[in-house]
Amino acid sequence: MSTESTAAPVEPVATTPSADPVSAVPSAEPVLQVDGLEVHxxxxxxxxxxxxxxxxxVAPGETVGIIGETGSGKSTLARAVLGLVRxxxxxxxxxxxxxxxYSPRQWRALRRKGVIQYVFQDPLRSLDPDLTxxxxxxxxxxxxxVSREEAATRIRAFLSRVRLDEELLDRLPGELxxxxxxxxxxxxxxxxxxRLVILDEPVSALDSANRVQILQILKELRxxxxxxxxxxxxxxxxxxxxxxxxxxxxxxxVEVGAARDVIASPQHPYTRLLVGxxxxxxxxxxxxxxxxxxxxxxxx
Amino acid sequence: xxxxSEKLHVVDVEAEAERAEDTSVAADPAxxxxxxxxxxxxxxxxxxxxxxxxxxxxxxxxxGIVGESGSGKTLTCRAALGILPAHFEVSAGSIxxxxxxxxxxxxxxxxxxxxxxISAVFQDPASYLNPSIRVxxxxxxxxxxxxxxxxxxxxRQAIALLRAVHLRDPELVYSQYSFExxxxxxxxxxxxxxxxxxxxxxxxxxxxxxxxxxxxAEILDLLADLRExxxxxxxxxxxxxxxxAQLCDEVLVLRQGEVVEQGPTRQVLHDPQHEYTRLLxxxxxxxxxxxxxxxxxxxxxxxxxxx
Numbered sequence: 001m002s003t004e005s006t007a008a009p010v011e012p013v014a015t016t017p018s019a020d021p022v023s024a025v026p027s028a029e030p031v032l033q034v035d036g037l038e039v040h041x042x043x044x045x046x047x048x049x050x051x052x053x054x055x056x057x058v059a060p061g062e063t064v065g066i067i068g069e070t071g072s073g074k075s076t077l078a079r080a081v082l083g084l085v086r087x088x089x090x091x092x093x094x095x096x097x098x099x100x101x102y103s104p105r106q107w108r109a110l111r112r113k114g115v116i117q118y119v120f121q122d123p124l125r126s127l128d129p130d131l132t133x134x135x136x137x138x139x140x141x142x143x144x145x146v147s148r149e150e151a152a153t154r155i156r157a158f159l160s161r162v163r164l165d166e167e168l169l170d171r172l173p174g175e176l177x178x179x180x181x182x183x184x185x186x187x188x189x190x191x192x193x194x195r196l197v198i199l200d201e202p203v204s205a206l207d208s209a210n211r212v213q214i215l216q217i218l219k220e221l222r223x224x225x226x227x228x229x230x231x232x233x234x235x236x237x238x239x240x241x242x243x244x245x246x247x248x249x250x251x252x253x254v255e256v257g258a259a260r261d262v263i264a265s266p267q268h269p270y271t272r273l274l275v276g277x278x279x280x281x282x283x284x285x286x287x288x289x290x291x292x293x294x295x296x297x298x299x300x
Numbered sequence: 301x302x303x304x305s306e307k308l309h310v311v312d313v314e315a316e317a318e319r320a321e322d323t324s325v326a327a328d329p330a331x332x333x334x335x336x337x338x339x340x341x342x343x344x345x346x347x348x349x350x351x352x353x354x355x356x357x358x359x360x361x362x363x364g365i366v367g368e369s370g371s372g373k374t375l376t377c378r379a380a381l382g383i384l385p386a387h388f389e390v391s392a393g394s395i396x397x398x399x400x401x402x403x404x405x406x407x408x409x410x411x412x413x414x415x416x417x418i419s420a421v422f423q424d425p426a427s428y429l430n431p432s433i434r435v436x437x438x439x440x441x442x443x444x445x446x447x448x449x450x451x452x453x454x455x456r457q458a459i460a461l462l463r464a465v466h467l468r469d470p471e472l473v474y475s476q477y478s479f480e481x482x483x484x485x486x487x488x489x490x491x492x493x494x495x496x497x498x499x500x501x502x503x504x505x506x507x508x509x510x511x512x513x514x515x516x517a518e519i520l521d522l523l524a525d526l527r528e529x530x531x532x533x534x535x536x537x538x539x540x541x542x543x544x545a546q547l548c549d550e551v552l553v554l555r556q557g558e559v560v561e562q563g564p565t566r567q568v569l570h571d572p573q574h575e576y577t578r579l580l581x582x583x584x585x586x587x588x589x590x591x592x593x594x595x596x597x598x599x600x601x602x603x604x605x606x607x
Contacts, residue, residue, distance in 0.1 A: 239592060281588070
């Protein structure tokens with residue numbers, strides 16, 4: 001993938017050629033459609049753009065990885081799609097509903113329906129520390145109007161799929177290991193059969209064995225048709241799970257394409273820098289001169 | 301060929317740019333760090349946690365220790381630095397730093413050794429800096445104490461070091477507080493402080509784990525530079541086999557306190573013997589870039605060897 005001529009300038013927005021059949025995306029109605037999404041933080045003179053016109057669609061059963069580094073706007077994107085920060089422009093359509101103009105109350109109703117769910121890096125943020133694991137898992141089902149008995153049955157049926165032992169149900173989140181907690185968070189997000197799950201750095205705090213386990217669980221669940229947006233700074237995890245990869249740089253998507261294309265033949269200089277910086281086992285990362293040239297190009 | 305004493309004074313500032321010539325490694329076989337069948341026990345629980353780790357490090361070489369949390373890799377490093385947690389002890393085996401057995405060193409002797417001969421950087425740089433003192437002053441303090449120079453000279457050397465670790469505006473960084481700097485910049489400051497007294501061994505324990513991947517690459521490049529230009533010997537500890545592979549000549553794979561595999565990096569990567577090493581490699585191939593990149597390029601020599 002690396003040649004001498006990498007310093008050649010490239011158009012800012014480059015979409016990789018997607019001739020790869022692996023990436024073939026079901027042509028069904030997208031479960032998430034984001035168009036021209038802009039988010040600003042701060043007021044007046046302090047107003048700064050966090051997202052500058054992001055457009056992205058996610059099909060049912062598809063996993064889209066969003067890769068970006070600190071400050072790229074990836075968490076802002078996750079929060080905007082979940083209605084946790086307000087978009088200043090653009091539209092967000094979730095499962096056919098234009099949610100961009102929803103009031104906080106409508107957002108709460110939408111989240112309660114369980115159509116869209118989320119998993120964050122720190123599971124303690126999505127799990128109430130005072131609720132037992134069973135109560136945490138039952139809550140989203142009870143909100144949907146499922147009976148207690150039915151919820152208990154469904155939770156137990158779900159546990160083996162996230163490799164959790166039934167005896168953990170009586171414990172509090174603080175009594176579990178980090179990996180177990182994150183599996184509970186994944187279970188809580190998926191037990192309502194959502195159409196879309198937003199995962200923001202779900203494996204970043206985990207060690208390798210737990211990381212692989214969560215990724216495997218997500219892969220299995222995806223086969224049942226749920227759409228995943230997997231946000232991470234870790235190119236390896238994203239490459240391991242995503243059908244398509246979107247690269248976020250300074251609040252803009254600079255490249256979107258099939259995972260294989262984005263990794264094996266990145267078009268945008270920033271994507272090339274990212275891929276060239278990631279240590280791999282069998283190939284030397286892009287050499288330093290190449291990375292320096294890319295960096296100079298990006299900062300020009 | 302640079303002599304050993306020249307190498308040692310290389311960090312002594314200035315003129316980094318002129319030192320681009322070769323420093324071939326084989327010239328000096330005397331080990332700077334020898335770890336022989338080291339076992340570490342928890343006296344409180346009367347349990348052995350690390351069951352025999354051995355490696356020998358000569359100047360300019362790099363050894364990597366890979367393993368999951370709890371495998372004993374950090375304990376091994378802390379033993380070599382003489383900073384094992386309370387009620388942990390080296391229960392068997394020996395560690396020699398620069399030919400000197402560390403068993404029975406007094407705390408004054410340890411203070412003299414740390415920084416000047418063996419040094420370390422860890423995962424969370426911010427927690428090693430005082431938030432209410434400018435970072436430059438903290439680097440200068442190390443130089444002032446370890447080298448016994450005057451404040452003005454210490455400041456001059458500190459700025460030269462900040463430049464040597466490729467901080468773009470060293471004078472500005474010198475006068476900043478830790479909260480004003482990014483994680484990558486802080487780690488550079490910590491590396492500057494760690495090499496300030498010209499140590500012969502640097503232990504990097506998950507030093508790039510918390511950083512963005514492009515910043516990680518820059519820090520790994522910096523460590524490779526220090527190794528080549530000053531003959532610094534490296535112990536690189538990581539949960540990520542690829543990080544270790546990129547930087548090290550030799551790899552130890554640690555699992556539950558046991559070295560399950562040890563050998564030259566290329567041999568371990570291309571012909572792993574233990575199932576756990578195979579698992580680590582398989583995980584990387586399945587959940588890493590390798591699955592898209594590996595088929596295109598034949599195995600290449602380790603990147604640091606082509607200089």
